[in-house]
Amino acid sequence: QTVVTQEPSFSVSPGGTVTLTCGLTSGSVSTSYYPSWYQQTPGQPPRTLMYSTNIRSSGVPDRFSGSILGNRAALTITGAQADDESHYYCVIYMGRGVRVFGGGTKLTVL
Amino acid sequence: EVQLVESGGGLMQPGESLRLSCAASGFTVSDKYMSWVRQAPGKGLEWVSVLHNGGSTDYADFVKGRFTISRDESKNTLYLQMNSLRAEDTAVYYCARDGDWNQIEYWGLGTLVTVSS
Numbered sequence: 712q713t714v715v716t717q718e719p720s721f722s723v724s725p726g727g728t729v730t731l732t733c734g735l736t737s738g739s740v741s742t743s744y745y746p747s748w749y750q751q752t753p754g755q756p757p758r759t760l761m762y763s764t765n766i767r768s769s770g771v772p773d774r775f776s777g778s779i780l781g782n783r784a785a786l787t788i789t790g791a792q793a794d795d796e797s798h799y800y801c802v803i804y805m806g807r808g809v810r811v812f813g814g815g816t817k818l819t820v821l
Numbered sequence: 822e823v824q825l826v827e828s829g830g831g832l833m834q835p836g837e838s839l840r841l842s843c844a845a846s847g848f849t850v851s852d853k854y855m856s857w858v859r860q861a862p863g864k865g866l867e868w869v870s871v872l873h874n875g876g877s878t879d880y881a882d883f884v885k886g887r888f889t890i891s892r893d894e895s896k897n898t899l900y901l902q903m904n905s906l907r908a909e910d911t912a913v914y915y916c917a918r919d920g921d922w923n924q925i926e927y928w929g930l931g932t933l934v935t936v937s938s
Contacts, residue, residue, distance in 0.1 A: 712882075745923040749866070756915055756931055757858075757866060762924030800866050804923045808854040808871030809879050815865040 713737075715803050715813035722819045723791045731816045732783040733801030739782035745804040746784035748777060750797045751815075757800065761786060788818075796820040823847035823927045825916045830932035833906050837936075843899040843916030843929055850892050854919035855899045857890060859912035860931075869914070872899065884910075906936045 714736040723729035733746060740746055742764050749757040759768045764784065765777035774790045784803075788795055801813040829841040841857070857869040870880045870890040878890050889902040899916055913931040920926030 747924040749925070751866070756928040757925075759920075759925060759928075762920065763922040766922060768924075768926075798865075802868075802925070807877075807879055808856060808873060808919060810856075810868040810925075812858075812866045812868055 713803065713805065713811045715801060715811050717799075717801055717813035717816045719814065720817045720819070722821060723788070723795075725791060725793060725820055727791050728787065728789045729791060729818065730780070730785050730787045731799050731801075731818070732780065732785050733803070733813050734783040735803070740779065740784045740803065742779060744784075746777070746779075747802045747804070748784075748786045749800045749802065751800065752797045760799075791820050793820050823918065825918060825927055825929035827914065827916050827929045827932040830914065830934045832935045832937065834938055835907055835936055837906050838902070838904045839906060839934060841901040841903065841914055841916075841932060841934070843901075845897050845899065845916075845918070848918070849894075850897050850899055850918075851894050855890075855892065856917045856919070856925065857899075857901045858915045858917050858925070858928075859910075860915070861909070861912045864912075866915075867912075870901065903934070906934075908936050908938075910934060911936050 747762040748760045751757045761777040824846045856871045872890045915931045916929040917925045918927040
């Protein structure tokens, strides 16, 4: 069974930089898994931020970037803003539309 | 403009059945992979099922044998038939459409299913 791990919580100061990561309990995350990232604020549906490792969805500001760091996928926010305070979910693509979501990271901007 | 509108949620008792609908507009559901993703209250997102454009399906282990995903091309609508409901099926169920890079590109607003005696 594939388990995707994420930091449960992170904190960043306004204007600061933060990197959220996403890994596998067994194995490494690579571009072959087409890692994607979704942002969700309470009471709202998820919003697609990043896909295929580092492609920003339409309308996503360029302060968001994606990469592979070592054996993990990463989402970096450079110049964090107050409205970046959200939950962030990483998804690993297993093929044929099957996906595994990470547990999510709650990002606090303060 | 792509839109996904879910309906059919409600309060159910354990063991009962329910069918969720997802009315799509702006594209044809049979052209894309379509999924259901759920979120229990206060918890994270969880992939449930996918219907491939070719008509084949996949399910998460925790719903396999109980839930069935399908579509009606004449209504451009995706469905999720949920049988033998359990308390742990309580969640907001989101309809989702894949993009061209194996991502979920579009999300509906979700419909709440509550299973409680």
